[in-house]
Amino acid sequence: MASPLLDLDFVRGLYPATCWEQAFFENAGGSYVPQSVIDRVTTYMHETQVQPGADYPASATAAERIANGHRLIAEMIGAETDEVIIGPSTSMNVYVLAQALGALFEPGDEIIVTNLDHEANIGAWRRLAERGLVLREWAVNPDSERLQPEALDDLLNDKTRLVCFSHCSNILGGENDVTAITRKVHDAGAMVCIDGVAHAPHRAIDVKALDADFYLLSLYKLYGPHVGLLYAKRRHIERAPGQNHYFLDARIPLKLNPGGPSHEFTAALAGIADYFEALAAHHLEQPPNTFKARVDAMFAMMTAHEETLATRFADFLLSKPNIRLLGPKTGAAEARTPTFSFNVQGTPQAEIPKRLAESGIAIGRGNFYAPRLLQALGITNEDDGEGSVLRASMVHYNTLDEVERLMKALDAVI
Ligand SMILES: Cc1ncc(COP(=O)(O)O)c(C=O)c1O
Missing domain, CATH: 3.40.640.10 (Type I PLP-dependent aspartate aminotransferase-like (Major domain))
Structure with a gap:
């Protein structure tokens, strides 16, 4: 049935089932690949x-x-x-x-x-x-x-x-x-x-x-x-x-x-293209005539969903006095994508992704090949000697439930 919201079960069904064995938040490093691409x-x-x-x-x-x-x-x-x-x-x-x-x-x-x-x-x-x-x-x-x-x-x-x-x-x-x-x-x-x-x-x-x-x-x-x-x-x-x-x-x-x-x-x-066409056929009541317009319509729906995830996670990070969130202090889609980098005071940073991995949650840590930026923002004195951040990045196939799990696990670690 057509719906203004992304049907996450449908979306996730287009990927190999093994993708969902972990809550994946390293999408900015490289996203998952739907079955249509593999095929x-x-x-x-x-x-x-x-x-x-x-x-x-x-x-x-x-x-x-x-x-x-x-x-x-x-x-x-x-x-x-x-x-x-x-x-x-x-x-x-x-x-x-x-x-x-x-x-x-x-x-x-x-x-x-x-x-x-x-x-x-x-x-x-x-x-x-x-x-x-x-x-x-x-x-x-x-x-x-x-x-x-x-x-x-x-x-x-x-x-x-x-x-x-x-x-x-x-x-x-x-x-x-x-x-x-x-x-x-x-x-x-x-x-x-x-x-x-x-x-x-x-x-x-x-x-x-x-x-x-x-x-x-x-x-x-x-x-x-x-x-x-x-x-x-x-x-x-x-x-x-x-x-x-x-x-x-x-x-x-x-x-x-x-x-x-x-x-x-x-x-x-x-x-x-197959992937976007499948999403469009499922979600759009009256799919536009061109492929480009169907892609654009799907991105609009993805953005709306991502904003919900981003707002929830931004609010969480901003509520923690020992977390420094880099970049826009909001989840609003007009200001940011749902890629969140942050530093945590009081817990050895290298430990955090390892501890989260034990709970089936994947986040990244490093300078992500942008060391000049980290230096400019004064992030240089991390415990391993070089500036790094923790990064949790979401895309449209992430669920609010996964974000809740991430927040709960982070809360426990920090
Ligand atoms: C913003 C940005 N630009 C460029 C690159 C480099 O891309 P590639 O791995 O295709 O060289 C990356 C990779 O992480 C990136 O995030």
């Missing part, structure tokens, strides 16, 4: 164990399956297929992009990076200093624990070529106003490279509406296999020097994808 990988590898693109039937089918996965994932984010590169990971995709743009920029040109992002969207750009590019840092405000858009005004100038920032922090869970920031950067004559990895599992994306020049996501956090997606405006791909074999320079977008995509995993991206 697509298996089918590809059973039936099309050949190189795609030749004339014999199995090869033609392989090529069709890869093209289909590529097309559907592009459609899901509002992009044209030839603007989407499927590479091994976001870190690798940024690295390749930085090599390409680095060759295009002149010594003395400026790039702005943050100290809030995952290192994937910082380090590869910082390396371009070796080629004479000037790197500037848009620093997180340690009081608001946000990137203040007005702080960009002092950094942008007529030498700025690119501003790299994230849609959402993988530590803080806080969302940035990508549209406003992008407009500001474009007005200054520069491009934006947006890390959407921590945002994508929670919200619909439309890269055209955002007017993003470059946008990245890690599909293994978006209910898919372990590959990364780079969106780039077509004219930027055309202009960028090829990073693949020289004779592929005219092949868009393959010129920016050295090694080419993983065949079975690109084909299996269609399994993410």
